[in-house]
Amino acid sequence: MHFDHKRIPEHAVHAHGYFQAYGDYSNVTVAKLLHNPEVKSPVFVTISTVLGSRGSADTVGDARGFASRFYTEEGLFDIVGNDIPVFFIQDAIKFPDLVHASKLDPDTEMPQDGTAHNTTYDFISEFPESLRTVLWAFSGRS
Numbered sequence: 001m002h003f004d005h006k007r008i009p010e011h012a013v014h015a016h017g018y019f020q021a022y023g024d025y026s027n028v029t030v031a032k033l034l035h036n037p038e039v040k041s042p043v044f045v046t047i048s049t050v051l052g053s054r055g056s057a058d059t060v061g062d063a064r065g066f067a068s069r070f071y072t073e074e075g076l077f078d079i080v081g082n083d084i085p086v087f088f089i090q091d092a093i094k095f096p097d098l099v100h101a102s103k104l105d106p107d108t109e110m111p112q113d114g115t116a117h118n119t120t121y122d123f124i125s126e127f128p129e130s131l132r133t134v135l136w137a138f139s140g141r142s
Contacts, residue, residue: 019043019070033072042071088130098123098130 018040025034033041046067065082088098101123124130 015045015047017043017045031072031077032074033070033077039073041073044069044071084133084136086133086136088124088133089127090129094127 019033019042020040021034021037023037029035033039048065049063063082063084066080068079070077070079089095101119124134
């Protein structure tokens, strides 16, 4: 619940519609939503800036992300992605910790530790797999 309440509503764009396959792809997948081009599956899409704080411009070089949820006859099918070519973590269970370590406090817009972004560097030091992303981010290639 704590994680859900850190959303910044003005930085999320939501859309809903339906997904319909162009053809029958049953020869390459078992996902039924790609078997019959006449079946329409409802879909909900969210596009957002991942770390931008309240009032942050859309032109800032923050990470961008998206999530798509397909409501299929087999159940829910989710696709999540972002524009970081090398991601911080290898284990999805660490994702809420990564976000908490990187975001400003939602009430004060201040870093969540006594000094600027200690929490981010603490996270990076605990998970060596995040070093490649840090090197990419500071390389100027972003």
